[in-house]
Amino acid sequence: MAEEGGRKPVILVGGNMGRNDGVDYRAKLAEQFPEATFISVEGDRAALERHIGEADAVIGDVPEGLLPRAGRLRWVQTTGAGANAVSTPGFIERDIVGTSAVGIHVASVPEHVLAMLLAFARRVPEQILNQHGERRFYWPTGMFEVEGQTMGLLGLGKIGEALARKAKGLGMRVTALRRSDRPAPEGLLDRQFARDDLHGLLADADHVVITLPLTPETRGLIGAAELRAMRRSAYLYNVGRGPIVDQEALIAALHDGTIAGAGLDVTDPEPLPPDHPLWEAPNLILLTHYGGLTPKYGPRAYAIISENVRRFLAGEELMNVVDKQRGY
DSSP: OOOBTTBOOEEEEOTTTTSSSSOOHHHHHHHHOTTSEEEEOTTOHHHHHHHGGGOSEEESOOOGGGGGGOTTOOEEEOSSSOOGGGOSHHHHHTTOEEEOOTTTTTTHHHHHHHHHHHHHHTTHHHHHHHHTTTOOOOOOSOOOOOTTOEEEEEOOSHHHHHHHHHHHHTTOEEEEEOSOOSOOOTTSOSEEEOTTOHHHHHHHOSEEEEOOOOOTTTTTOBOHHHHHHSOTTOEEEEOSOGGGBOHHHHHHHHHHTSSSEEEESOOSSSSOOTTOGGGGOTTEEEOOSOTTOOTTHHHHHHHHHHHHHHHHHHTOOOSSBOOTTTTO
């Protein structure tokens, strides 16, 4: 992006890129790209409002209500893998390129899923309760071995592919249902279900994992009928977005044994109120949306974002461009 009349491109930096790791990523960008002006707006709505009119790009989120004041804005880079913030009606109407940091969670989120899965396999939650309760010696029932079991993936993006490889390493059979026409890497899947055969995948799997983005098509994708399509011995995991699962239907399914259990890193709403009935659902591992957290978050985010800054300033095609109509 060439300077206009000696004016340097202005890039606002927010988005908690480093997840509080103590690194000043704005300073790093300013040092690496002296041809642009970088202004920190992290955690400062007033600063964002003050500078949005001069911004050519923003690293972080831009509230839709500020878009009418963002006359120069051409690019918004999210600092997470989600794309909902740059897929709103206001962004769709504007000629603003949205990019995400997709790929940043390819280690942490798959490990998060496997932590829940293995905790169920070895009955870890009830042992922790015993440790802080009766403290009696006993051998738990209901254990299982994951080797030879089937993991069914709803979503085969970068996180899904990474999870599939780790599941294969545990000796699991892996299937997937995907909307993309892009073929899966050779040897990764034991079976790929057609996009209209969701119930077929659900009936076939011991563990169903949701890694999908939230779009109009995925909202409420898993409801009472889908839970009934699963095996009574099966487990559901959601590391995508909370509204993809009908929580009332899930609570009922856990209470009546329609499925064996569930592991959730995301809920609807977030944060979940302390008196929400989901907290009391049986056979549930309920985490607080930290699957993407890792000490390596900042460096990984910086690698993606700095490369896109370089491309933006050079007028090159950006990485991880979001299809604003599809929402990912």
